[in-house]
Amino acid sequence: MSKFSKYWIERYFRSKDPEAGHRLHRAYERMQRSKEIWDDTKMGPKQEVRGRILQQVRLSIDISRKEAQRPENWRLMGIAASLLVIVGTIIFTWHSGSMTTHDIAPGGNHLELILTDGTVIQLDSIKRPYHSKEMGLMIESTQEGRLRLYSDLHALSTEPVHIRTPKGGQHQIELPDGTIVWLNADSELIFPARFSLEKRQVTLLGEAYFEVSSDSTRPFIVATLYQEIEVLGTRFNICAYANGPNIKTSLLEGKVRIKLKNNTQEIILKPGQQSLLSEGILKVQPVKMREVIDWTAGDFIFDQESLGEIMSKIERWYDVHTEWKGEIKQIQMSGEVSRTKSLLQVLDILHLSTGVYFELKGRTIVISNDAIK
Known part of the structure; x- marks a missing residue:
């Protein structure tokens, strides 16, 4: 990722500008094609960027939970989700606290x-x-x-x-x-x-x-x-x-x-x-x-939906199983993400939205309140 892309990350943090999200998306696609790796000197310290994203998105979700009926907050959730897909996927290794070496394509x-x-x-x-x-x-x-x-x-x-x-x-x-x-x-x-x-x-x-x-x-x-x-x-x-x-x-x-x-x-x-x-x-x-009919348009849309209900949809669409550790199924979240995204991209968004950790083992997702060692 170039310094140009880093500029758009900074612009997003300052203003949550949707154009910044679109620019980042295009930069991410170029990065995927060229198989670049994270470069701290060009993109900033990975853990610092991760922390700032986490803080920004949780703020967005807190606003959404309080004012879920306001259309502008759904737009904010969409922008936050877009950035998470872009940057969260690049640094996917931290989302479960362990190295996940494979991904699962959508249905x-x-x-x-x-x-x-x-x-x-x-x-x-x-x-x-x-x-x-x-x-x-x-x-x-x-x-x-x-x-x-x-x-x-x-x-x-x-x-x-x-x-x-x-x-x-x-x-x-x-x-x-x-x-x-x-x-x-x-x-x-x-x-x-x-x-x-x-x-x-x-x-x-x-x-x-x-x-x-x-x-x-x-x-x-x-x-x-x-x-x-x-x-x-x-x-x-x-x-x-x-x-x-x-x-x-x-x-x-x-x-x-x-x-x-x-x-x-x-x-x-x-x-x-x-x-x-x-x-x-x-x-x-x-x-x-x-x-209700989000799936016919190729999306997941959650409005104060429990993590248990969300993961049931994930299981069916990605043909995976879940293993729960702890009483966390009732945690609720709101947001929107495309069903065309890979499983790891979706899990990144869920992690940053809820604080819950996910580890992919084969076709089983281990879900825990604590980082997996």
């Missing part, structure tokens, strides 16, 4: 079709239309990057279709009725190759965002482990992982009816509302949809 577009005999077909790599006679289904890629599914009208199969994203995967699909579905990591969608004349019903395990094709004669129904969501034409997100503490249904547009399977409780959501099913109790609360 990508991966989708699997599960046949009745258990055979797994990798759909994200298909180059031409795929025809599953067994399922009565035809699949092709679109120019938008999604996979479009067609019913084979001549097929006699009544077997349900099982499509899933592995950990570290996501994909966008178009169902035979024209409904578009974004599947998040470690999720599965089960549906018939041909919907009935009365209803369009699918089963979801995991998380998905739906843009339902309008059909007033056939309601669209999403079944999860404990509830059913009925719609006519709308946009909404469902997070219903089997190992999650609750089920969240968030409505962006339209109207949905939610029914519990084991009792008569029923609610209707309006746009900007979220239903939360926890320990058998269903309640409605306001929600910021940008934070």
